[in-house]
Amino acid sequence: MSSPRPTPALLTRQVEELLQHGGPLPILAAGDPVLRGVAEPYDGQLDDALLDRFVAALRETMLAAPGVGLAAPQVGVPLSIAVVEDKARGPREALEARGRTPLPFRVLVNPSYEPEGEARAAFFEGCLSVPGWQAVAARYARVRLRGQDERGRAVDEVFAGWPARIVQHETDHLNGTLYLDVAEPRSLSSNEAVARCWSQPTAETAAEALGFELP
Ligand code: ZN
Secondary structure, eight states: OOOOOOOHHHHHHHHHHHHTTOSSOOOOOTTOGGGGSOOBOOSSSSOHHHHHHHHHHHHHHHHHTTOSEEEGGGGTOOBSEEEEEEOOOSOHHHHHHHTOOOEEEEEEEEEEEEESSSOEEEEEEEOTTSTTEEEEEEEESEEEEEEEOTTSOEEEEEEEHHHHHHHHHHHHHHTTOOHHHHBOGGGOEEHHHHHHHOOSSSSHHHHHHHTOOOO
16 A cells, blocks of 8 residues: 655654643454554654653553554554553463563564574454454564664564564554464454453363364
């Protein structure tokens, strides 16, 4: 899908309008074309003060949702910027099975990832742009993430376990990919069904009952 490159002036006006009311930003749901576009590489289109305010609003929106990651296109801004933060709370057995360790707040700018090794891990995940549903996605267990932070400093870091899942999910958003594109279609479950039936530490029981393959 091609669309004209948004100018810095347009992006600045869009972000200023988004921020003018304060509080969490409205999150766009699947079906909005901005979620299917490739985000523009960020190269200073917003001035530093506006970028800081935008990042703070993304974080506030993510925490309020609540979620563990949010990409700029999810609030309608087609820039390659995402925020992540996971306090990793929950039953210990599930946290351990998923490799869900705390991921301190950080900003991903122009991220890309590649797998580190062949291992994949399949668990239920959800998305703030697909409210009410979850599905099992097999993702790389370890990835090398490259990009920048919000001050333009280079990032080159290996993520494993749940943090690896989070950075893959958010980086995919910036390329117009939703987790449903990479999930097992037969695993699609409402939040109610997940809470009622699929709260086991791993997805094995769900795979057997719903009829999908695990890696
Ligand atoms: Zn998402």
